[in-house]
Amino acid sequence: MSVPHLTLDLSGLTTKADLHMFFKRELAFEDWYGVSWDAFWDSIVAIADMPVVLTLQHWQDFAAACPRDMKILREVIADYNDYVPSKRIELDPPA
Template sequence: MSEDLAGRLTVTVDLDGITGKAGLMDRVASALALPDWFGRNWDALADSLSDHTVWPEGAVEQGLLVVVRGWRPFAERNPDEWRTAQDVFAEAADRTPALAVVLALGGTS
């Protein structure tokens, strides 16, 4: 089964140089322009990814594609945190048909 991702508002989360969970949360919050009250924990991330009211303008109508780049070094340094991040991304995408999260396999440039 394939899903057409064309036409969705695309947001890139670049994890290049990130060494821990706090940095990951900061990058996601910045990329998605999450509100200041974003809790920077796994539950808050799952809720924000599934909550259309905090999505970037136009994303609800178009759908939202989150592309995660530069994740491999983070995953190697933080395998437990990375598994949790993947679970959160997958759960949010499963709960929210307008959301797709993809892991870019190429470089960060």
């Protein structure tokens, strides 16, 4: 059963690998999960028991260090919010 709300603090995460391993640990992704946006998508929509609302805080360090990957993360969040209308991922503060 999904928890209603989970807030993750992304402070200090400045590489794509660190971000993905953080998500793997904090969201209890499968052992096979690696550093891939495709694997992230598969995990959040079909495998992991995602919270009803997932809030990502202090994402600015990652955005500054990895602007291309932050753009992808924003796209994944938008797609997820459309694809899974009963759940939501949000950035705090909003991007």
